[in-house]
Amino acid sequence: MADELKPDELLDKVDYTPTSGSWMNTAVQIRPGMYCYAAKPESLETLSAPNARQWNPLDKDWKLPENWQQIIHEGIKDRLEKFRTFKIFMDVCVRCGACADKCHFFLGTGDPKNMPVLRAELLRSVYRNDFTTVGKILSKVPGGDRLAGGRPMTVDVLKEWWYYFFQCSECRRCSVFCPYGIDTAEITIMGRELLNLLGLNIDWIATPVSNCYQTGNHLGIQPHAFKDMLDFFTEDLEEITGVNVAPQFNKKGADILFITPSGDVFADPGTYTCQGYMVLFKYLKDKYNLDVTWSTYASEGGNFGFFTSHETMKRLNAKMYAEAKRLGVKWILGGECGHMWRVINQYMDTMNGPADFLEEPVNPITGTKFENSKSTKMVHITEFTADLIKHNKLEFDKSRNSNRIITFHDSCNPARGMGLLEEPRYCIKAVCDNFFEMPENTIREQTFCCGSGAGLNAGENIELRMAGGLPRANAVKFVHDKFNVNTLATICAIDRAALPALCEYWVPEVEVYGVHELIGNALILPGEKKRTTDLRMEPLPGMEDDDE
Amino acid sequence: MKQKYMLPLTGVFLLFLLAYAGVEGAGMQWFFGIVVPYAAVAAFIAGFIYRVMGWAASAVPFRIPTTCGQQKSLPWIKQNRIDNPDTAAGVFVRMVLEICAFRSLFRNTKAAFNRNEKNKITYSWEIFLWVGALAFHYAFLVVILRHLRFFLNPVPVCVKALEYLDGIIQIGLPGIFLSGIVLLAATLFLLARRIFDEKVSYISLAADYFPLFLIIGIAATGISMRYFTKVDILGVKTFTMGLATFHPVIPEGVGGLFYAHLFMVSVLLAYIPVSKLMHMAGVFLSPTRNMANNNRMKRHINPWNYAVEIHTYAQYEDHFREKMIEAGLPVDKKE
Ligand code: SF4
Ligand code: SF4
Numbered sequence: 092m093a094d095e096l097k098p099d100e101l102l103d104k105v106d107y108t109p110t111s112g113s114w115m116n117t118a119v120q121i122r123p124g125m126y127c128y129a130a131k132p133e134s135l136e137t138l139s140a141p142n143a144r145q146w147n148p149l150d151k152d153w154k155l156p157e158n159w160q161q162i163i164h165e166g167i168k169d170r171l172e173k174f175r176t177f178k179i180f181m182d183v184c185v186r187c188g189a190c191a192d193k194c195h196f197f198l199g200t201g202d203p204k205n206m207p208v209l210r211a212e213l214l215r216s217v218y219r220n221d222f223t224t225v226g227k228i229l230s231k232v233p234g235g236d237r238l239a240g241g242r243p244m245t246v247d248v249l250k251e252w253w254y255y256f257f258q259c260s261e262c263r264r265c266s267v268f269c270p271y272g273i274d275t276a277e278i279t280i281m282g283r284e285l286l287n288l289l290g291l292n293i294d295w296i297a298t299p300v301s302n303c304y305q306t307g308n309h310l311g312i313q314p315h316a317f318k319d320m321l322d323f324f325t326e327d328l329e330e331i332t333g334v335n336v337a338p339q340f341n342k343k344g345a346d347i348l349f350i351t352p353s354g355d356v357f358a359d360p361g362t363y364t365c366q367g368y369m370v371l372f373k374y375l376k377d378k379y380n381l382d383v384t385w386s387t388y389a390s391e392g393g394n395f396g397f398f399t400s401h402e403t404m405k406r407l408n409a410k411m412y413a414e415a416k417r418l419g420v421k422w423i424l425g426g427e428c429g430h431m432w433r434v435i436n437q438y439m440d441t442m443n444g445p446a447d448f449l450e451e452p453v454n455p456i457t458g459t460k461f462e463n464s465k466s467t468k469m470v471h472i473t474e475f476t477a478d479l480i481k482h483n484k485l486e487f488d489k490s491r492n493s494n495r496i497i498t499f500h501d502s503c504n505p506a507r508g509m510g511l512l513e514e515p516r517y518c519i520k521a522v523c524d525n526f527f528e529m530p531e532n533t534i535r536e537q538t539f540c541c542g543s544g545a546g547l548n549a550g551e552n553i554e555l556r557m558a559g560g561l562p563r564a565n566a567v568k569f570v571h572d573k574f575n576v577n578t579l580a581t582i583c584a585i586d587r588a589a590l591p592a593l594c595e596y597w598v599p600e601v602e603v604y605g606v607h608e609l610i611g612n613a614l615i616l617p618g619e620k621k622r623t624t625d626l627r628m629e630p631l632p633g634m635e636d637d638d639e
Numbered sequence: 640m641k642q643k644y645m646l647p648l649t650g651v652f653l654l655f656l657l658a659y660a661g662v663e664g665a666g667m668q669w670f671f672g673i674v675v676p677y678a679a680v681a682a683f684i685a686g687f688i689y690r691v692m693g694w695a696a697s698a699v700p701f702r703i704p705t706t707c708g709q710q711k712s713l714p715w716i717k718q719n720r721i722d723n724p725d726t727a728a729g730v731f732v733r734m735v736l737e738i739c740a741f742r743s744l745f746r747n748t749k750a751a752f753n754r755n756e757k758n759k760i761t762y763s764w765e766i767f768l769w770v771g772a773l774a775f776h777y778a779f780l781v782v783i784l785r786h787l788r789f790f791l792n793p794v795p796v797c798v799k800a801l802e803y804l805d806g807i808i809q810i811g812l813p814g815i816f817l818s819g820i821v822l823l824a825a826t827l828f829l830l831a832r833r834i835f836d837e838k839v840s841y842i843s844l845a846a847d848y849f850p851l852f853l854i855i856g857i858a859a860t861g862i863s864m865r866y867f868t869k870v871d872i873l874g875v876k877t878f879t880m881g882l883a884t885f886h887p888v889i890p891e892g893v894g895g896l897f898y899a900h901l902f903m904v905s906v907l908l909a910y911i912p913v914s915k916l917m918h919m920a921g922v923f924l925s926p927t928r929n930m931a932n933n934n935r936m937k938r939h940i941n942p943w944n945y946a947v948e949i950h951t952y953a954q955y956e957d958h959f960r961e962k963m964i965e966a967g968l969p970v971d972k973k974e
Contacts, residue, residue, distance in 0.1 A: 105752050109841040113643075173943055175697040176926045182690070183921030186847050188839040189743075189768060192750040198760060208842050225913045238646065240844035266705045270737070270744040270772075271918055272927035274705060304950050305958075314959050315966035341969050387968060388955050401700075402947055409949040417952055436932075437703050441939045463711050463725075464935040478713055508703070510710030510723040510932060517716070532748055532762035536707040536722070562750075565760045 096124070096554055098596060101199075105561075107192060109203035115216065115242055119204075119251040121148050124554035126254060127547065130297035135290055137301035138403065142290025148253070153246070159289050160244050164221060166285045171222065177281050180273045181218045184208060190265040190275065195540050196258055199558030204255050207265035207275035213251055214282050216242045253291050256282040258555060260544035261398070261430075262503035267536050279545075284400040292399060296546035299395045303407050308353035308391035317387045320356050324366050331628065333620030336373035338385050341418065345384035346455065348415050351426025351472075352393035354584035355605070361587040363626045364427060364605025370614055370626075371476065371607065374485070377617045379456045383424070389414035392431040393584060397438075398546040405442040408434060411469075412443050422452040422468040424475060427605050429544065429583030432471060432511065433504035440467045457482040471505075473514040473582060473606060480521045487522050487613040491625065494632040495578040495609070496525040498570045500563065500590065501538035502583035512536075515582050515606050522613035527574040533566035543589035556589065557596050564597035571598050580604045644834065647849035651856050651903070658902035663895035671898045672878065673887045679905035686912025691920050700941040702934050705927040711936075725933040734929055738922055741776075744769045768832070775825035779854075781805055781818035782861075789879040819865070823858040826851055850916060853907050860900035870897050 126148055135143035146154045156162065171178045190207040192198065197205040204210060219226040220241030229235035236242060261276035286292065299309030306313055312320070318340055325337045339345065351368065355361040375381040389410040396403035415423050425435060440446065449468035452461040459478045461470050479485050497519060505511040512535050520526055533539050542560030570576040579590055579601050590603045612625050623634045630636070661667040708719025720729045721736065736742040749765040752758075785802055788794045806814035830851045833843050864870040874890035875897060881888040911917065923929065956963065956970055963970050 102754060102758055105754070107750070107752065108837050111841075114841060172697055173700060175694060175699045175924065176703065178697045179694055179921050179924055179926075182694075183915060183918040183925075185915050185918055186839070186842050186844065187744075187768065187772070188836065188842060189747050191838045191842065193748075198750055198752075203838070203841055206838065206842065212842065223913070238845045240846055263705055266927055267707055268743055268746055268748075270741055271922050272705055272737075272743065272925040274703070274927045277703070277927075307955065313962060314968055315962045318966050318968060343969070387963070388952050406947045406949050409947070410952075413949070413952060436934050438701055440934065441701055441941050442944065444938055459713065461713075462936065463933075466938045467935040469935065474712060477716075481713070481715060507705055507707070510706035510708060510719070511712075512709045513716045514712060530762075536705075537746075562760055565758070569759070 096557075098557075101554070101558060101561075104201065105199070106201045107197075108201075114203060114209060114212075115237070115240075118247055119254050121250065121254055123149075123551070125258065125552060126555070127257060127293035127295045127549040127552045130290070130292040130294045134294065134297040134301035135292070137304055138406075140290065140292075140297075141288060144290060146290075148250075153250070153291070155246075155249075155289055159249075162288050163217075163244055163249075163285055166288050167218065167222065170281050170284065174277075174281065176274065176277045179271075180211065180278055181215055181222075183271050184211065184215070184273055186212075187270065189268045189270065190273070193265045193268050194259075194275075195262070195264070195542060195562045196260070196555070196559045199542070199561035200555070202258075204251070205258060207259075210255050210259055211273070211275050211278045212240070213248070213255055214278060216240055217244050217248060220244075249286075249289075249291075252282055253286055256286065257293055257547065258559075260503070260540045260542065260547055260559065262540040262544055263507040264503065264537065264540065267507065280397075280401075283398065287400050293546065293549070295549040296395050296398045299546075300399055300403060300407070303391050303395060307386075307388050307410065308356075309393060309395055310353050310357050312353060312357065312390070314387035314390075317353075317356065317390055321365075321369070321385070324362065324369060327628070328366055328369060328626075331622060331624055331626065332370070332616050334373065334616045334618055336369045336616075338369055338372065339383070340385050340387055342382070342384035343418050344382075345418060345420050346382045347384070347422060347424050348389070348411075348418055348420040349383050349385055349424045349426065350389055350392045350411055352428040352431055352584035353391045354393065354428075354588055355426060356390070358588055360591065360603055360608070360627075361584050361605065363608040363611075364584075364587065366626045367605060367607030367609070367611025368426060368472070370611035370616060374614055374616055375456065375479075379484070381455060384418060384420065386414045386418070392426055392428045394431055394434045395546060397430055397434055401438075401442075404434060404438060408439055409443050411439070412446055415446070415468075416448050421450045422464075422470065423449070424470055424472055426472055427582040427584065427607060429502035429504040429585055431584075433508035435467060435469055436505075436509040439469070454478050456484055471511060471514065473511065473518050476607070476610060477514045477517045480518065485521075485610075486615045488615055489522055489524060489613055490633070491613050491622065491631050492523045492609055493525070495523055495604070496527070496574060496576045497523050497578045497580050497604075497609075498527050498529050498567065498574075498576045499534070500529075500541070500567075500579055500581040500586060501534055502581060502586055503538060503540050503544060505582060506538050507536055510536075511582075515580075518606050518610060519580055522609050525574075527570050527576055529566040529570050533562065539563040539566065541583075541586050541589040541593060543593075544585055548585055548589050553592075557593065560589070560593040561597065563590075564593050567594065567601055568598045571601055576601065578602055578604050580606055580609060582606050643843060643845050644848040644852075647845050648852050650849065651852040654853075654903060654906055655856055655860075655899045658899040659895040662898040668889045668898065671902050672889055673882070675902060675905045676882060679908040682909040683911055686909075687917075687920065690912050690917050691924075694921065694924050698942045699926050699930075700943065702930050702932075702939040703926060704930045704932045706932050710932060724931050725936065726931060730929060730931050734923070737928055741769055741773055743928075744772060767828075771825050771828045771832070774821050775829060778818045778822035778825060782816075782822055782858075785816065785818065789876055790883040792880055816865070819858060819862050823855065823862065826854050826858065830855070846914065850907065850910065850914065853903055853910070857900060857903045857907065860896055860903070864896055864900065868894070868896055870894070
């Protein structure tokens with residue numbers, strides 16, 4: 092099976108020359124290892140999503156509703172009016188190919204349908220056939236539709252959509268290079284919305300969405316378990332630092348509501364980042380009397396609705412503001428997460444605002460006004476921490492991170508949907524001396540996806556993930572070989588879940604850290620004991636047992 | 640594969656023959672000289688407006704610019720004001736650079752993979768598409784502006800100046816216009832890229848080759864009239880002025896080649912609104928480029944925003960109240 096594919100075997104397959112023949116006549120081959128399991132009916136039912144049923148992508152019959160073609164046609168029509176992006180992007184691509192070799196999934200698989208332009212053409216061909224004058228006329232002439240590049244909507248086309256729209260991590264790298272700013276991620280979003288009209292989602296998205304909706308977070312952690320988890324970290328941290336850092340939950344009247352992706356609470360190594368936040372908040376409480384609360388209701392920053400439809404995204408996002416209002420906090424602080432921040436930056440205020448019951452964010456410790464979040468009232472934790480560091484409000488012992496030789500992975504969404512580039516770097520450099528950038532074409536706005544974004548972080552599609560993550564891993568390997576980099580820092584919970592597996596596969600000597608883990612590790616808590624281990628309970632540099 | 644460009648190539652050739660034979664053989668000057676050009680211009684204008692209105696009618700629900708640099712953040716962090724603008728002025732500069740200098744295309748890189756002990760994926764700067772595209776568009780622009788001399792009497796000074804500059808390299812007589820040569824060369828380059836670059840060839844449709852062949856045909860006929868067959872310039876000017884002033888006349892002594900040239904231009908004009916060539920207008924309207932990244936500073940309104948069903952805190956607490964109380968979590972309603 093797919094997970095037995097060795098790195099060498101995978102590399103042998105990399106070839107960027109498409110086979111000859113016409114892509115329109117090359118039928119899709121749905122291959123295990125490259126796709127995620129189908130959405131379970133229960134999960135769709137929670138959201139009253141259409142066509143909830145048991146189905147299998149490998150089956151011939153996908154149990155579609157009878158009028159499925161009409162549903163798709165109307166779905167497209169509706170979206171063409173609602174989204175100018177969609178309409179323009181359907182019309183103006185000149186197929187120049189500038190985006191072709193920019194997608195990590197193409198670079199890792201060599202599958203020509205993973206060229207962004209072709210991914211979009213999958214949908215565009217149907218659009219041309221059904222919605223353009225030329226296409227409509229030519230489709231009546233025998234062989235004519237092919238002239239204008241149109242094709243009718245068939246089950247095979249639908250399967251191809253499903254396969255390739257769930258082989259796009261909506262990372263937007265292609266968009267950076269397109270002369271018209273055509274954003275294939277936007278087309279994928281529309282494609283997935285259309286597929287959702289027929290109940291064609293994957294389970295790794297549908298179930299988290301349903302959990303978020305019900306319990307507040309994508310893992311379905313219930314309130315008491317959420318608290319247990321953080322209590323457990325509190326115990327560990329007490330052992331490490333000698334200080335009780337117990338957090339507060341659902342506290343009315345706190346200064347700030349803190350929301351982070353639940354991945355940080357439940358999965359290693361995100362949990363260490365979570366501990367980093369806790370250490371920081373304790374420090375701020377003791378030194379500056381800043382009151383931060385967590386919420387068990389709004390206990391998820393990540394928004395898997397984003398990978399489903401705009402409507403689902405809005406339904407899940409509503410909790411952040413609702414909870415901030417109920418608790419009466421001043422503003423909201425957001426943790427390290429990729430797509431959560433794309434949603435917060437580009438959608439939240441429009442969908443669920445205005446947040447006029449909150450105050451314009453000011454850092455109560457430094458007096459800095461966060462001008463850039465005046466309207467959403469939501470600040471990114473690296474913006475917040477960078478400001479504290481700049482004003483010398485935090486004391487660090489950098490030597491605790493001296494064994495970490497670090498490079499930084501820009502997560503796609505904050506990088507290309509927000510422009511959060513310097514803040515995390517500033518934080519890292521404040522607590523570590525060994526920092527090296529990966530090559531220029533692989534960082535900042537040109538950063539490469541971890542290969543598991545947009546809900547593709549499942550176990551069954553591991554071959555796709557390892558192939559898609561190849562460009563990222565390749566750049567990490569480069570700095571590993573050149574500068575002995577052993578730490579890949581990032582500000583995204585999906586990255587913290589996906590990159591360890593990726594590194595283990597391609598660059599096993601590199602470990603994945605969140606930025607706030609490094610911060611928490613270096614921060615000198617008032618009254619702390621002499622630390623001998625880091626947050627992972629591994630010996631600090633100079634504290635190793637010399638048993639050799 | 641081949642049929643993808645053989646069909647459009649044959650098509651353009653037939654168009655040429657149609658006009659040439661129509662004029663030389665059937666004497667249909669009035670049709671190819673008057674009816675077709677007016678119809679084409681009408682189709683172009685109407686179609687163009689229709690398409691742009693169609694785009695403009697679609698909503699822009701969210702502000703989703705692609706950011707290519709540092710956001711506006713803390714005062715001491717240097718923002719990239721052009722690639723990640725938060726003001727209208729920044730957006731303006733970004734758009735000007737995009738439209739006039741193809742800035743995004745300038746970034747283009749080429750990826751290659753070496754299967755050896757290093758297994759490195761390398762990215763090299765790929766400038767040829769940018770050069771080719773820029774040369775093509777600017778040469779085309781100059782050619783069009785130069786042709787204004789046929790439609791304006793007296794010829795404006797700026798058109799004369801442009802012609803002077805364009806023809807500054809003087810090799811024999813008549814002076815060579817650089818723009819025409821560059822246009823032809825750039826189009827041939829873009830065509831060659833489409834045919835020989837495997838990736839580009841794979842994504843290309845017949846509809847991508849057609850305008851290239853058409854433009855090659857137009858450039859080739861134009862060049863040959865100027866340098867080789869020496870069309871009767873005065874006759875042409877009489878004719879075009881007639882069209883421009885809505886008093887069309889068919890002059891003597893202007894041959895089939897000219898009508899074929901004119902016919903292909905007309906086809907191109909009429910083809911623009913129904914094709915990808917509308918990118919010339921679309922580029923202005925692309926929401927990922929023409930919006931400021933001030934999402935968190937300023938509220939953006941979605942015209943079709945509608946209320947959705949959400950799972951409220953009250954429902955949540957009802958569901959988990961006992962467990963919450965047991966865990967010592969605060970609740971709104973105790974019982
Ligand atoms: S770069 Fe843009 S215009 Fe060129 S092929 Fe890709 S999407 Fe189309
Ligand atoms: S958005 Fe990312 S994953 Fe999707 S096509 Fe573009 S580069 Fe590939």
